[in-house]
Amino acid sequence: MSRSKKSRKPGMNSSAEIIVTRNRSEADVEGRLRKKQKKQKGLKAGSRHSDAVAHKDQHGKTVRDPRLGSKKKIPLVVEAKKKPTKQQRRISAEQELEMLENDAQLNVLLDRVENGEKLGAGLQKYVDEKLDRIEVLMKQLGLFDEEDDTEVEEPEQPKATTHLTHTDEELLAQFEDVDLNQYKD
Secondary structure, eight states: OEEEEEEOOTTOOTTSOEEEEEEOOHHHHHHHHHHHHHHOOSOOSSOTTHHHHHHHHHTSSOOOOGGGOOOOOOOSSOOOOOOOOHHHHHHHHHHHHHHHHTOHHHHHHHHHHHTTOOOOHHHHHHHHHHHHHHHHHHHHHTOOOGGGOOOOOOOOOOOOOOOSOOOHHHHHHHHHHOOGGGGOO
8 A cells, every 4th residue: 555645855845745655565564563573572461360261262162160169959958868668679679689690790600610610719709799699689588498508518526515514414324325436447
């Protein structure tokens, strides 16, 4: 864009005005901008916090201040929790028992045990916990039979009497009941 500037030279007649026009080229404009930027050294004036706000806006979403706290509503009156009824407890026990019986990992581990494989300590602990829980649920539901328990009981050993004072009749009966063939090799 051209600009016209009036110029007055000494000794000139004031009636005759000479108009001098100056053209600014793009090079002049760029040179002035570079010169202006060289003059501006250092940080922009303003608060030290304004830089952080500008940084948040660059990411597109603002970071929520964790100090503000939760917006979750807090009840002012605490209501007592209802205990489940027997029927509800029974239904939940049935569901848990069904879930344990359909547990694929437990079934695979039980098959491995039946085949005579030794399980590691962690897997054996897992199997024992699940079997104990199944037993408790079955007892709770009334499905567990004591006869189904396959634990081997040790034969009973004759118990030593802990009474220090025995009557003569007790000692005689005890002597007569002793099987001497038991002590032969």
